[in-house]
Amino acid sequence: MPLELPGPRSRALADRLRAVECRTVTRLDPEGPIFWAGASGGRVRDADGNEYIDLTGGFGVAAAGHTHPAVAEAIAAQARVLAHGLGDVHPAESKVALLERLAELTPGDLGVTVLGSAGAEAVEVALKTALLATGRPGVVAFEGGYHGLTYGALAVTGRSAFRDPFARHLYGGVRFVPFPRAHEDPSIALAAVAAAVDGAESGPEPVGAVIVEPVQGRGGLVDPPPAFLPGLRELCDARRLLLVADEIYTGFGRTGRWFGVEHTGVVPDVITLGKALSGTLPLSAAVGRPEVMAAWPESRGESLHTSTFLGNPISCAAALAHLDAIEREGLVERADTLGEVVAERARQWSAAWERVEAPSGLGLMRGVRLRGDRAAEVAAAVADAALREGVIMLTEGPAADTLAFTPALAIEEADLRRALEVVGDALGRGVA
Numbered sequence: 514m515p516l517e518l519p520g521p522r523s524r525a526l527a528d529r530l531r532a533v534e535c536r537t538v539t540r541l542d543p544e545g546p547i548f549w550a551g552a553s554g555g556r557v558r559d560a561d562g563n564e565y566i567d568l569t570g571g572f573g574v575a576a577a578g579h580t581h582p583a584v585a586e587a588i589a590a591q592a593r594v595l596a597h598g599l600g601d602v603h604p605a606e607s608k609v610a611l612l613e614r615l616a617e618l619t620p621g622d623l624g625v626t627v628l629g630s631a632g633a634e635a636v637e638v639a640l641k642t643a644l645l646a647t648g649r650p651g652v653v654a655f656e657g658g659y660h661g662l663t664y665g666a667l668a669v670t671g672r673s674a675f676r677d678p679f680a681r682h683l684y685g686g687v688r689f690v691p692f693p694r695a696h697e698d699p700s701i702a703l704a705a706v707a708a709a710v711d712g713a714e715s716g717p718e719p720v721g722a723v724i725v726e727p728v729q730g731r732g733g734l735v736d737p738p739p740a741f742l743p744g745l746r747e748l749c750d751a752r753r754l755l756l757v758a759d760e761i762y763t764g765f766g767r768t769g770r771w772f773g774v775e776h777t778g779v780v781p782d783v784i785t786l787g788k789a790l791s792g793t794l795p796l797s798a799a800v801g802r803p804e805v806m807a808a809w810p811e812s813r814g815e816s817l818h819t820s821t822f823l824g825n826p827i828s829c830a831a832a833l834a835h836l837d838a839i840e841r842e843g844l845v846e847r848a849d850t851l852g853e854v855v856a857e858r859a860r861q862w863s864a865a866w867e868r869v870e871a872p873s874g875l876g877l878m879r880g881v882r883l884r885g886d887r888a889a890e891v892a893a894a895v896a897d898a899a900l901r902e903g904v905i906m907l908t909e910g911p912a913a914d915t916l917a918f919t920p921a922l923a924i925e926e927a928d929l930r931r932a933l934e935v936v937g938d939a940l941g942r943g944v945a
Contacts, residue, residue: 515901520561523548544897552579555924557905566932568899568906570921573730573762573878576789577838578923584792587834591827600628600823601816608824611832615800618836620772621780625806628824629797632761632787633661638799638818639724639757639783640665645808646755646782649721650684651713653706653754655692657732657911660724660759660785669724672731672911686718692729692737695873699741703748710752722755723748727773730762733910734880734917735873742779749782755805761787761797762878766839766922769849769876776875792835796828844922851929852876855918858933868944879918880909883944888914891943898939904932916940 519527526548527541539546547565551558555578557567571579591607598605608628616624627638644650654660654669661667662675668684670676671692676683688709693702710720723745729735749756758781763773767789770776774784782805787797810817822828839845852875859872859881868891870882883892892908895916899906909917916936920929 515898516563516903518563518901519545519547520559520563522560526560545900547900554578555921555928563903565900565903565905566920566924566928566935568904568918568920568932568936570877570919570924572788573767573919574788575792576765576767576922577792577835577842577844578921581792581835581838581923583838584831584834587830588793588827591830595826597822598824598826600821600825601812601819602814604824605826605829607826607829607833611824611829614833614836615786615798618771619784619800620775622802623780623784623800625803626798626800627806627809627818628829629799630795630820630822631661631663632785632797633663633666634820635761635785635787635797635799636660636666636669636724636759637663639759639785639801640669640722641818642783642799642801642805642808643722643755643757646805647721647753649719651686651688651718651720651722653688653690653709653720653723655725655729655732656689657692657729657735658724658726658759659729659731660726660761674911686713686720688713688720692725692732692735693741695736695738697738699738699744702737702741703744706745706748707752710748710754720752720754722757724757724759726759727763727776728768728875728878730878731909733873733882733915734878734919736875739777742774742777746779746781755782757781757783757785759785761785765789765836766845766848767876767878767919768874769845769852771845773875789835789839791828791832792838793831794825794828795822796825796832839922842923848876848922851920851922851924851926852879854926854929855879855933858937859918862937862940866941866944869940873915874918877918877920877922881916881918881940882910883914883916888912892916895936895939895943898942899932899935902935902939904935906932906936 547559550560656671658671690705783801
């Protein structure tokens with residue numbers, strides 16, 4: 514029997530939240546939200562005691578599963594000894610250990626890092642790095658791309674709904690070009706990048722960098738053609754541009770590789786990381802080639818980019834434990850295997866219903882886009898019906914017409930298959 518949602522405790526919490534939070538943050542209406550009270554592995558419990566299979570992985574954060582025991586213990590142990598330090602003055606040992614681990618894990622010769630808190634901050638660092646290293650402020654970014662909502666990150670985010678209210682404050686030297694889908698000819702998108710770079714060459718904002726997601730996340734879980742990223746790397750090399758790979762969503766196993774760029778062997782100049790980096794606490798990183806990061810001046814006691822919580826000891830300890838869990842439990846390989854379970858079921862839906870497109874994405878980062886005038890309405894109805902059957906999922910894409918499958922890499926296969934049954938039943942009712 515479908516759940517009666519939201520339950521009384523969630524409704525009471527919504528009333529309390531409405532009085533104290535800015536209305537732009539959490540959507541509050543008679544249909545929701547539920548309030549999370551606990552989580553473990555691939556499951557979530559709400560304030561009313563209902564249990565759900567989570568297909569979101571907490572926005573892709575909980576790669577090793579919610580409240581992983583080793584991560585929880587690392588947080589508790591660090592908190593008992595040192596909860597906060599002076600990250601850019603007198604750092605904690607855990608910061609050093611994490612930076613060394615990132616240098617080991619990231620591809621190629623990437624290995625010099627600036628830590629941050631939110632993913633958007635890592636993007637800010639990458640953009641600052643590009644300007645320092647090239648002297649050219651212009652950036653090429655992609656339509657549908659999402660890089661965060663702070664002003665620098667928002668400037669390269671290709672979503673008008675986020676940009677338009679603040680357009681007068683945003684840097685104007687960003688050129689947006691189409692992002693190719695897997696079945697499209699990559700040469701068209703690459704030609705658009707080249708034209709954007711060449712067209713800006715004689716103007717006041719010549720281009721110094723290209724920023725790209727190996728798989729667009731909030732843009733609809735869209736993977737490009739295999740030749741696209743290598744072609745982009747070649748183009749950047751030919752024009753002396755920095756290639757920035759935004760792997761905040763795709764990083765740490767989500768696509769079935771440690772990093773999304775590894776599917777094509779491309780090594781960017783800077784890679785931005787977040788979400789599954791710690792699996793729990795706010796933490797991000799921009800990791801670059803040594804010669805690129807050398808464009809930053811040496812600190813003489815006042816860092817040119819820092820924050821109060823840079824290298825927070827608890828966040829760094831959580832990250833070390835989370836990365837160890839991903840490696841120890843074989844979750845990168847598991848994402849590849851379980852991702853195919855999702856893709857195969859989605860291909861069945863596409864074959865059965867004309868209004869359902871073939872799945873996109875890689876690993877456990879899959880999207881199922883709907884067609885038709887009511888696509889967004891149907892997608893929302895499917896997500897709502899799934900929630901009432903005990904499955905949490907989100908819709909993505911600029912038109913919110915794509916069902917997103919980004920569960921914890923540690924989700925139980927039986928739970929994943931059960932969730933796919935629930936979604937498939939709801940989808941069939943919605944597109945029939």
